[in-house]
Amino acid sequence: MSNARAVESELARIGIDRVLCTGHGICARTLPEAVALDEWGYPILATDAVPPADAKLAVKLCPARALFLR
Protein backbone atom coordinates (compact mmCIF):
# COMPACT_ATOMS: atom_id res chain seq x y z
CA MET A 1 0.00 0.00 0.00
CA SER A 2 2.74 2.46 0.96
CA ASN A 3 4.62 1.42 -2.17
CA ALA A 4 1.59 2.08 -4.31
CA ARG A 5 1.28 5.52 -2.79
CA ALA A 6 4.95 6.28 -3.45
CA VAL A 7 4.48 5.38 -7.10
CA GLU A 8 1.28 7.45 -7.23
CA SER A 9 3.18 10.52 -6.04
CA GLU A 10 5.64 10.20 -8.91
CA LEU A 11 2.89 10.43 -11.51
CA ALA A 12 2.08 13.61 -13.38
CA ARG A 13 -1.47 14.96 -13.41
CA ILE A 14 -3.05 15.88 -16.71
CA GLY A 15 -6.05 18.05 -17.49
CA ILE A 16 -8.05 18.77 -20.63
CA ASP A 17 -9.15 22.21 -21.75
CA ARG A 18 -12.57 21.08 -22.97
CA VAL A 19 -13.12 24.33 -24.88
CA LEU A 20 -9.99 23.78 -26.94
CA CYS A 21 -10.39 20.03 -27.42
CA THR A 22 -11.70 19.20 -30.89
CA GLY A 23 -11.53 15.44 -30.60
CA HIS A 24 -8.42 14.56 -32.62
CA GLY A 25 -7.98 11.60 -30.30
CA ILE A 26 -4.18 11.59 -30.28
CA CYS A 27 -4.17 11.42 -26.47
CA ALA A 28 -5.89 8.03 -26.63
CA ARG A 29 -2.85 6.80 -28.60
CA THR A 30 -0.21 8.46 -26.43
CA LEU A 31 -1.93 7.62 -23.12
CA PRO A 32 -3.88 4.43 -23.83
CA GLU A 33 -4.02 3.48 -20.13
CA ALA A 34 -5.66 6.75 -19.12
CA VAL A 35 -7.70 7.95 -22.10
CA ALA A 36 -10.59 6.37 -23.95
CA LEU A 37 -12.62 8.12 -26.64
CA ASP A 38 -16.38 8.60 -26.81
CA GLU A 39 -18.35 8.03 -30.00
CA TRP A 40 -17.37 11.48 -31.32
CA GLY A 41 -13.70 11.07 -30.45
CA TYR A 42 -13.64 13.19 -27.30
CA PRO A 43 -11.49 11.91 -24.44
CA ILE A 44 -12.85 10.12 -21.37
CA LEU A 45 -10.30 10.09 -18.56
CA ALA A 46 -10.08 6.87 -16.55
CA THR A 47 -7.45 8.59 -14.42
CA ASP A 48 -5.62 11.90 -14.57
CA ALA A 49 -2.44 10.44 -13.07
CA VAL A 50 0.03 9.20 -15.70
CA PRO A 51 3.81 8.64 -15.95
CA PRO A 52 5.49 12.06 -16.37
CA ALA A 53 7.37 11.20 -19.57
CA ASP A 54 4.19 9.93 -21.24
CA ALA A 55 2.30 13.00 -20.07
CA LYS A 56 4.91 15.35 -21.53
CA LEU A 57 4.83 13.61 -24.89
CA ALA A 58 1.03 13.57 -24.96
CA VAL A 59 0.85 17.30 -24.17
CA LYS A 60 3.39 18.01 -26.90
CA LEU A 61 1.49 15.96 -29.48
CA CYS A 62 -2.02 17.30 -28.75
CA PRO A 63 -2.92 19.12 -31.99
CA ALA A 64 -5.49 21.34 -30.26
CA ARG A 65 -3.17 22.25 -27.37
CA ALA A 66 -6.01 21.15 -25.13
CA LEU A 67 -4.09 18.66 -23.01
CA PHE A 68 -2.11 20.25 -20.20
CA LEU A 69 -0.12 19.36 -17.09
CA ARG A 70 -1.64 20.36 -13.78
Added chain:
Amino acid sequence: MSNIIELINAAGLTGRGGAAFPSAIKIKAAKENKARLIVNVCDGEIGAAKDGWVVANHLNELLEGVALITSGHAKPIFAAHRDSTTARLLAAAGLKVLEVPHRYVSSEETSLISLAHGGTARPMTKKAPFVFGGQRSDGKRIRPTVVLNAESVWRVSQISRRGVDWFRSYGTDAEPGPRLVAVGGFVSTPSIIEAAAGIPLMDLINLAGGLDPSVRFVGVGGLGGILLTADEARSAIWDTPTMKSYGGGLGPGIITVWDPRQAAAHTAGAMIAYGAGESAGQCGPCMFGLPALSADWNAFAMHPGADSHRRLQNRLTLFERRGACAHPDGVSRFATSALRVLGPELLQSQPYFAGGNQPTEVLSYV
Protein backbone atom coordinates in the same frame (compact mmCIF):
# COMPACT_ATOMS: atom_id res chain seq x y z
CA MET B 1 -6.89 38.70 7.94
CA SER B 2 -9.72 41.07 8.68
CA ASN B 3 -12.54 41.04 11.15
CA ILE B 4 -15.29 40.46 8.57
CA ILE B 5 -13.62 37.31 7.24
CA GLU B 6 -13.34 35.92 10.78
CA LEU B 7 -17.02 36.69 11.30
CA ILE B 8 -18.08 34.99 8.07
CA ASN B 9 -15.92 32.00 8.91
CA ALA B 10 -17.36 31.73 12.42
CA ALA B 11 -20.88 32.07 11.02
CA GLY B 12 -20.20 29.25 8.56
CA LEU B 13 -21.69 31.09 5.57
CA THR B 14 -21.59 29.15 2.31
CA GLY B 15 -22.36 30.36 -1.20
CA ARG B 16 -26.10 30.50 -1.83
CA GLY B 17 -25.78 30.11 -5.61
CA GLY B 18 -25.74 26.32 -5.43
CA ALA B 19 -22.09 25.32 -5.01
CA ALA B 20 -22.19 25.88 -1.22
CA PHE B 21 -18.47 26.76 -1.12
CA PRO B 22 -17.30 28.38 2.16
CA SER B 23 -17.68 32.14 1.60
CA ALA B 24 -14.87 33.08 4.00
CA ILE B 25 -12.23 31.32 1.86
CA LYS B 26 -13.52 32.94 -1.32
CA ILE B 27 -13.79 36.43 0.16
CA LYS B 28 -10.34 36.18 1.78
CA ALA B 29 -8.81 35.28 -1.60
CA ALA B 30 -10.77 38.10 -3.23
CA LYS B 31 -9.36 40.63 -0.78
CA GLU B 32 -5.81 39.31 -1.04
CA ASN B 33 -5.88 39.47 -4.84
CA LYS B 34 -7.82 42.74 -5.01
CA ALA B 35 -10.30 40.87 -7.13
CA ARG B 36 -13.14 42.67 -8.84
CA LEU B 37 -16.52 41.63 -7.45
CA ILE B 38 -19.37 40.49 -9.67
CA VAL B 39 -22.63 40.09 -7.76
CA ASN B 40 -24.70 37.48 -9.57
CA VAL B 41 -28.37 38.52 -9.55
CA CYS B 42 -29.36 36.51 -12.63
CA ASP B 43 -31.50 33.80 -11.01
CA GLY B 44 -30.37 31.73 -13.97
CA GLU B 45 -31.66 28.33 -12.87
CA ILE B 46 -35.17 27.31 -13.91
CA GLY B 47 -37.56 28.39 -11.16
CA ALA B 48 -35.04 30.68 -9.42
CA ALA B 49 -36.31 34.02 -8.14
CA LYS B 50 -34.60 34.75 -4.83
CA ASP B 51 -31.71 36.97 -5.92
CA GLY B 52 -33.99 39.42 -7.72
CA TRP B 53 -36.05 39.45 -4.52
CA VAL B 54 -32.97 40.49 -2.52
CA VAL B 55 -32.39 43.43 -4.90
CA ALA B 56 -36.05 44.43 -4.82
CA ASN B 57 -36.38 44.25 -1.04
CA HIS B 58 -32.96 44.58 0.61
CA LEU B 59 -30.82 46.64 -1.75
CA ASN B 60 -29.28 48.75 1.03
CA GLU B 61 -28.14 45.71 2.98
CA LEU B 62 -26.88 44.13 -0.24
CA LEU B 63 -24.75 47.22 -0.92
CA GLU B 64 -23.51 47.17 2.66
CA GLY B 65 -22.39 43.57 2.08
CA VAL B 66 -20.64 44.63 -1.11
CA ALA B 67 -18.75 47.37 0.76
CA LEU B 68 -17.64 44.91 3.46
CA ILE B 69 -16.31 42.50 0.85
CA THR B 70 -14.60 44.90 -1.54
CA SER B 71 -13.30 47.46 0.97
CA GLY B 72 -13.96 49.92 -1.85
CA HIS B 73 -10.93 49.02 -4.02
CA ALA B 74 -12.78 48.31 -7.27
CA LYS B 75 -16.24 49.24 -8.46
CA PRO B 76 -18.49 46.19 -8.14
CA ILE B 77 -20.50 44.86 -11.06
CA PHE B 78 -24.07 43.56 -10.80
CA ALA B 79 -24.97 40.85 -13.29
CA ALA B 80 -28.63 40.65 -14.30
CA HIS B 81 -30.49 39.45 -17.35
CA ARG B 82 -30.94 41.96 -20.13
CA ASP B 83 -34.16 44.02 -19.87
CA SER B 84 -35.15 42.32 -16.61
CA THR B 85 -36.89 44.13 -13.75
CA THR B 86 -33.82 43.41 -11.66
CA ALA B 87 -31.52 45.06 -14.22
CA ARG B 88 -33.76 48.14 -14.23
CA LEU B 89 -33.80 48.36 -10.42
CA LEU B 90 -30.01 48.11 -10.28
CA ALA B 91 -29.52 50.72 -13.02
CA ALA B 92 -31.99 53.06 -11.33
CA ALA B 93 -29.88 52.81 -8.16
CA GLY B 94 -26.88 54.05 -10.16
CA LEU B 95 -25.04 50.73 -10.03
CA LYS B 96 -22.85 49.23 -12.73
CA VAL B 97 -24.95 46.57 -14.44
CA LEU B 98 -23.57 43.74 -16.56
CA GLU B 99 -26.43 42.88 -18.91
CA VAL B 100 -26.48 39.13 -19.39
CA PRO B 101 -28.12 37.46 -22.41
CA HIS B 102 -31.08 35.16 -21.78
CA ARG B 103 -29.28 31.84 -22.11
CA TYR B 104 -29.09 29.17 -19.44
CA VAL B 105 -25.29 28.99 -19.20
CA SER B 106 -24.80 32.77 -19.54
CA SER B 107 -25.14 33.33 -15.81
CA GLU B 108 -22.62 30.62 -14.94
CA GLU B 109 -19.70 32.02 -12.93
CA THR B 110 -17.03 31.94 -15.65
CA SER B 111 -19.51 33.12 -18.32
CA LEU B 112 -20.06 36.28 -16.29
CA ILE B 113 -16.30 36.78 -15.91
CA SER B 114 -15.80 36.35 -19.65
CA LEU B 115 -18.63 38.79 -20.41
CA ALA B 116 -17.22 41.33 -17.95
CA HIS B 117 -13.91 41.15 -19.84
CA GLY B 118 -15.55 41.97 -23.16
CA GLY B 119 -15.93 38.35 -24.26
CA THR B 120 -19.03 36.31 -24.94
CA ALA B 121 -21.18 35.10 -22.05
CA ARG B 122 -19.96 31.53 -22.40
CA PRO B 123 -18.16 29.42 -19.79
CA MET B 124 -14.38 29.37 -19.62
CA THR B 125 -12.05 26.52 -18.74
CA LYS B 126 -11.11 27.05 -15.11
CA LYS B 127 -7.56 25.76 -14.58
CA ALA B 128 -7.50 27.63 -11.27
CA PRO B 129 -10.12 29.90 -9.64
CA PHE B 130 -10.32 33.23 -11.48
CA VAL B 131 -10.05 35.05 -8.17
CA PHE B 132 -6.29 34.65 -8.80
CA GLY B 133 -6.61 35.91 -12.36
CA GLY B 134 -5.92 33.66 -15.33
CA GLN B 135 -6.44 33.14 -19.02
CA ARG B 136 -9.27 32.35 -21.34
CA SER B 137 -8.60 29.43 -23.72
CA ASP B 138 -7.97 31.87 -26.59
CA GLY B 139 -5.22 33.49 -24.56
CA LYS B 140 -7.03 36.61 -23.35
CA ARG B 141 -5.87 37.66 -19.90
CA ILE B 142 -8.47 37.59 -17.15
CA ARG B 143 -7.99 39.91 -14.17
CA PRO B 144 -8.64 38.60 -10.67
CA THR B 145 -12.42 38.43 -10.40
CA VAL B 146 -14.76 36.89 -7.88
CA VAL B 147 -18.42 36.06 -8.43
CA LEU B 148 -20.74 35.95 -5.45
CA ASN B 149 -24.43 35.21 -5.42
CA ALA B 150 -26.59 38.17 -4.34
CA GLU B 151 -28.08 36.30 -1.38
CA SER B 152 -24.58 35.40 -0.16
CA VAL B 153 -23.55 39.08 -0.21
CA TRP B 154 -26.75 40.08 1.59
CA ARG B 155 -26.01 37.48 4.30
CA VAL B 156 -22.56 39.04 4.83
CA SER B 157 -24.15 42.34 5.81
CA GLN B 158 -26.63 40.54 8.07
CA ILE B 159 -23.82 38.67 9.82
CA SER B 160 -21.97 41.95 10.31
CA ARG B 161 -25.06 43.72 11.69
CA ARG B 162 -26.67 40.98 13.74
CA GLY B 163 -23.76 38.74 14.66
CA VAL B 164 -22.66 35.15 14.40
CA ASP B 165 -25.03 33.87 17.11
CA TRP B 166 -28.06 35.30 15.33
CA PHE B 167 -26.95 33.65 12.07
CA ARG B 168 -26.29 30.30 13.70
CA SER B 169 -29.66 30.35 15.46
CA TYR B 170 -31.05 29.28 12.06
CA GLY B 171 -30.41 26.00 10.30
CA THR B 172 -28.27 23.08 11.44
CA ASP B 173 -24.73 23.01 12.82
CA ALA B 174 -23.48 21.73 9.49
CA GLU B 175 -25.59 24.14 7.41
CA PRO B 176 -26.19 27.22 9.49
CA GLY B 177 -28.01 30.41 8.68
CA PRO B 178 -31.19 31.51 7.00
CA ARG B 179 -31.52 30.72 3.32
CA LEU B 180 -34.02 31.76 0.67
CA VAL B 181 -36.07 29.20 -1.19
CA ALA B 182 -38.31 29.83 -4.18
CA VAL B 183 -41.31 27.48 -4.19
CA GLY B 184 -43.25 27.38 -7.44
CA GLY B 185 -44.94 25.22 -10.04
CA PHE B 186 -48.30 23.61 -9.23
CA VAL B 187 -48.98 25.51 -6.00
CA SER B 188 -51.62 28.12 -5.25
CA THR B 189 -49.18 30.74 -3.99
CA PRO B 190 -45.71 30.61 -5.55
CA SER B 191 -43.48 32.16 -2.89
CA ILE B 192 -40.00 33.14 -1.85
CA ILE B 193 -39.48 31.86 1.65
CA GLU B 194 -36.93 32.74 4.31
CA ALA B 195 -36.10 29.21 5.38
CA ALA B 196 -33.23 27.23 6.90
CA ALA B 197 -31.71 23.80 6.50
CA GLY B 198 -33.20 21.04 8.66
CA ILE B 199 -36.90 21.77 8.32
CA PRO B 200 -39.36 19.42 6.60
CA LEU B 201 -39.61 20.03 2.86
CA MET B 202 -43.39 19.96 3.28
CA ASP B 203 -43.26 23.02 5.57
CA LEU B 204 -41.88 24.98 2.61
CA ILE B 205 -44.47 23.63 0.19
CA ASN B 206 -47.27 24.28 2.69
CA LEU B 207 -46.25 27.94 2.96
CA ALA B 208 -46.78 28.18 -0.81
CA GLY B 209 -50.26 26.66 -0.59
CA GLY B 210 -49.54 23.00 0.01
CA LEU B 211 -49.39 19.84 -2.03
CA ASP B 212 -52.53 18.99 -3.98
CA PRO B 213 -53.42 15.28 -3.52
CA SER B 214 -53.13 14.81 -7.30
CA VAL B 215 -49.46 15.85 -7.32
CA ARG B 216 -47.07 13.02 -8.03
CA PHE B 217 -43.62 14.62 -8.36
CA VAL B 218 -41.61 17.48 -6.85
CA GLY B 219 -38.45 18.91 -8.38
CA VAL B 220 -35.62 20.29 -6.25
CA GLY B 221 -32.99 22.57 -7.79
CA GLY B 222 -34.31 23.05 -11.33
CA LEU B 223 -32.53 21.65 -14.39
CA GLY B 224 -29.34 21.01 -12.40
CA GLY B 225 -31.30 19.37 -9.60
CA ILE B 226 -33.31 16.27 -8.83
CA LEU B 227 -36.82 14.85 -8.90
CA LEU B 228 -38.65 13.34 -5.93
CA THR B 229 -41.90 11.42 -5.76
CA ALA B 230 -44.65 13.17 -3.80
CA ASP B 231 -44.24 10.53 -1.07
CA GLU B 232 -40.53 11.22 -0.83
CA ALA B 233 -41.24 14.96 -0.70
CA ARG B 234 -43.74 14.38 2.14
CA SER B 235 -41.07 12.80 4.35
CA ALA B 236 -37.94 14.66 3.17
CA ILE B 237 -35.94 17.07 5.30
CA TRP B 238 -34.65 20.19 3.61
CA ASP B 239 -30.93 19.61 4.17
CA THR B 240 -27.95 18.42 2.16
CA PRO B 241 -27.68 14.89 3.64
CA THR B 242 -31.30 14.13 2.70
CA MET B 243 -31.08 15.70 -0.76
CA LYS B 244 -27.73 13.96 -1.31
CA SER B 245 -29.38 10.61 -0.59
CA TYR B 246 -31.57 11.37 -3.63
CA GLY B 247 -28.57 12.42 -5.75
CA GLY B 248 -28.76 16.19 -5.29
CA GLY B 249 -28.19 19.03 -2.85
CA LEU B 250 -29.86 22.22 -1.69
CA GLY B 251 -28.76 23.85 -4.95
CA PRO B 252 -29.76 27.47 -5.49
CA GLY B 253 -32.92 27.12 -3.38
CA ILE B 254 -35.66 26.03 -5.77
CA ILE B 255 -38.63 23.73 -5.21
CA THR B 256 -40.94 23.08 -8.15
CA VAL B 257 -44.15 21.13 -7.70
CA TRP B 258 -44.81 19.34 -10.99
CA ASP B 259 -48.16 19.83 -12.67
CA PRO B 260 -49.95 16.44 -12.44
CA ARG B 261 -51.98 17.19 -15.60
CA GLN B 262 -48.81 16.82 -17.68
CA ALA B 263 -47.11 13.48 -18.28
CA ALA B 264 -44.01 13.56 -16.08
CA ALA B 265 -41.87 11.67 -18.62
CA HIS B 266 -42.75 14.38 -21.14
CA THR B 267 -41.98 17.20 -18.71
CA ALA B 268 -38.61 15.64 -17.91
CA GLY B 269 -37.95 15.10 -21.62
CA ALA B 270 -38.76 18.73 -22.36
CA MET B 271 -36.33 19.88 -19.67
CA ILE B 272 -33.55 17.64 -20.98
CA ALA B 273 -34.19 18.85 -24.54
CA TYR B 274 -34.07 22.44 -23.31
CA GLY B 275 -30.77 21.70 -21.54
CA ALA B 276 -29.35 20.24 -24.75
CA GLY B 277 -30.36 23.35 -26.67
CA GLU B 278 -28.73 25.58 -24.06
CA SER B 279 -25.25 24.09 -24.49
CA ALA B 280 -22.85 26.90 -25.33
CA GLY B 281 -21.56 24.66 -28.11
CA GLN B 282 -17.96 24.77 -26.96
CA CYS B 283 -17.16 21.40 -25.41
CA GLY B 284 -17.76 18.25 -27.46
CA PRO B 285 -19.09 16.05 -24.66
CA CYS B 286 -21.79 18.69 -24.01
CA MET B 287 -22.66 19.89 -27.51
CA PHE B 288 -22.91 16.35 -28.91
CA GLY B 289 -23.62 14.46 -25.69
CA LEU B 290 -26.65 16.39 -24.44
CA PRO B 291 -28.63 16.13 -27.72
CA ALA B 292 -27.79 12.40 -27.70
CA LEU B 293 -29.02 12.18 -24.09
CA SER B 294 -32.22 13.96 -25.09
CA ALA B 295 -32.76 11.51 -27.97
CA ASP B 296 -32.05 8.54 -25.67
CA TRP B 297 -34.52 9.86 -23.10
CA ASN B 298 -37.24 10.26 -25.73
CA ALA B 299 -36.53 6.81 -27.16
CA PHE B 300 -36.89 5.29 -23.69
CA ALA B 301 -40.03 7.27 -22.88
CA MET B 302 -41.71 6.23 -26.12
CA HIS B 303 -40.40 2.66 -26.27
CA PRO B 304 -39.65 1.67 -22.68
CA GLY B 305 -37.76 -1.60 -22.65
CA ALA B 306 -34.53 -3.23 -21.58
CA ASP B 307 -32.58 -1.98 -24.62
CA SER B 308 -33.67 1.65 -24.54
CA HIS B 309 -33.24 1.64 -20.75
CA ARG B 310 -29.69 0.31 -20.97
CA ARG B 311 -28.77 2.77 -23.73
CA LEU B 312 -30.01 5.67 -21.59
CA GLN B 313 -28.20 4.40 -18.50
CA ASN B 314 -24.94 4.04 -20.44
CA ARG B 315 -25.33 7.53 -21.88
CA LEU B 316 -25.73 8.97 -18.39
CA THR B 317 -22.24 7.79 -17.40
CA LEU B 318 -20.60 10.04 -20.01
CA PHE B 319 -21.02 13.54 -18.54
CA GLU B 320 -19.11 13.74 -15.29
CA ARG B 321 -16.59 16.62 -15.34
CA ARG B 322 -16.35 16.58 -19.11
CA GLY B 323 -17.23 20.22 -19.75
CA ALA B 324 -15.58 23.56 -19.02
CA CYS B 325 -18.60 24.25 -16.81
CA ALA B 326 -20.91 21.89 -14.96
CA HIS B 327 -23.87 22.22 -17.35
CA PRO B 328 -23.53 18.66 -18.70
CA ASP B 329 -23.09 17.38 -15.12
CA GLY B 330 -26.23 19.23 -14.05
CA VAL B 331 -28.46 18.01 -16.89
CA SER B 332 -27.24 14.43 -16.50
CA ARG B 333 -27.81 14.63 -12.73
CA PHE B 334 -31.38 15.70 -13.39
CA ALA B 335 -31.91 12.99 -16.04
CA THR B 336 -30.43 10.33 -13.75
CA SER B 337 -32.79 11.37 -10.98
CA ALA B 338 -35.79 11.56 -13.32
CA LEU B 339 -34.95 8.06 -14.56
CA ARG B 340 -34.75 6.77 -10.99
CA VAL B 341 -38.20 8.16 -10.26
CA LEU B 342 -39.98 7.60 -13.59
CA GLY B 343 -38.11 4.60 -15.00
CA PRO B 344 -39.83 1.76 -13.10
CA GLU B 345 -43.33 2.94 -13.95
CA LEU B 346 -42.41 3.54 -17.61
CA LEU B 347 -40.99 0.04 -17.85
CA GLN B 348 -44.32 -1.32 -16.64
CA SER B 349 -46.40 0.84 -18.95
CA GLN B 350 -47.69 0.12 -22.42
CA PRO B 351 -45.23 1.38 -25.02
CA TYR B 352 -46.42 4.69 -26.46
CA PHE B 353 -46.74 3.31 -29.99
CA ALA B 354 -48.00 -0.16 -29.14
CA GLY B 355 -51.54 0.65 -28.05
CA GLY B 356 -54.70 -0.29 -29.93
CA ASN B 357 -54.90 2.96 -31.85
CA GLN B 358 -52.93 2.07 -34.92
CA PRO B 359 -54.73 1.60 -38.27
CA THR B 360 -55.15 -2.04 -39.04
CA GLU B 361 -57.38 -2.16 -42.08
CA VAL B 362 -57.93 -0.25 -45.29
CA LEU B 363 -61.34 1.29 -45.81
CA SER B 364 -62.70 2.62 -49.07
CA TYR B 365 -64.02 6.21 -48.95
CA VAL B 366 -64.75 6.77 -52.62
